[in-house]
Amino acid sequence: TLRDEHPRDPGLLKLIAMRAMQGEDKRAAKQAVLRYADSRPVDPWPHRALVELAVGQDRLDDAIGSLEYLDQTEPSSGKWAMQLAKAYRQSEQYTEALSAAERALDREPYNATYREMAATLALQTQDTDRALHHLIATALIEPERVVHQVRLAAMYQKLDRPDEADAAARKALEVDANAPVQRFLREPG
Numbered sequence: 001t002l003r004d005e006h007p008r009d010p011g012l013l014k015l016i017a018m019r020a021m022q023g024e025d026k027r028a029a030k031q032a033v034l035r036y037a038d039s040r041p042v043d044p045w046p047h048r049a050l051v052e053l054a055v056g057q058d059r060l061d062d063a064i065g066s067l068e069y070l071d072q073t074e075p076s077s078g079k080w081a082m083q084l085a086k087a088y089r090q091s092e093q094y095t096e097a098l099s100a101a102e103r104a105l106d107r108e109p110y111n112a113t114y115r116e117m118a119a120t121l122a123l124q125t126q127d128t129d130r131a132l133h134h135l136i137a138t139a140l141i142e143p144e145r146v147v148h149q150v151r152l153a154a155m156y157q158k159l160d161r162p163d164e165a166d167a168a169a170r171k172a173l174e175v176d177a178n179a180p181v182q183r184f185l186r187e188p189g
Contacts, residue, residue, distance in 0.1 A: 010039040017049065026053055044073055051083065061091040071103065078104030082114055085121065094124040112141045112148075119151075128159060139168075146176040153184040162186055 006012050013036040020032035030053055037046035047066035054063035060083070067084040074080055081104035088097035098121040104114045115138040122131035135155050139148040149172035156165035169181035 008039055010036065010043075013039050014043075014045070017046070021049055021052070026057060029053060044070060054087075060087040063087055064091070071100070075107065078106075078108040078111060078114055081107065082117065085117060089121065089124075094121055097121045098125055098127070098130070109137075110141050112138050112145075115141065128155070131155065132159065139171075144175060146172050146179045149175060150179060150181055153181055157184055 013032070017029070017032040017036040020029040023029060030050065033046045033049045033053070037043070037050075040046075047069045050066040051063040051070070054060050054066075064084065064087050067080055067087055070080040071084050081100045085097045085100035085104065088094070088100055098118065101114060101118040101121050105111065105118060108114060115134045119131045119134035119138065122128070122134060132155055135148070135152045139152050142148055149168050153165045153168035153172060156162070156168055163186070165184040166186040169179075169184035172179035172181045
């Protein structure tokens, strides 16, 4: 067979790995991808394939090395940095997760979903200033989504800043008169 005749041919190994990725045996697919990666270490494809396998098996923490590689080599998008943030979060490495999420935001600063994740991670690292920064940015990016104002009101209340909690709650009510913000509103007078 071709495989026996050319056991180290990168093109053939990639073809075998791609075919294995389509099969049911994910362990065999991972081994085939790793064999190809050894034959052509500069190709980012095996890293993407390993991430795909890890995500498919809900084992994102297994993909941290590949995600770090993709994050470093493909810096035009925040996609890999955010995947890395999720992997770090899954393995309870919150500081690393926040750092990765903020790298994603350096690349895509107006991505509200990334901002929400960064705010959550900042809270998990006990960094309320950074969490507040991301919550304010999210509310500015998507002013029509009431949830952002509600979260902002809750954060201000947590920080014992009742006037700002009240202001955020009132903005939430402007967006949705039924917003659940009564506990953040100050009594007039």
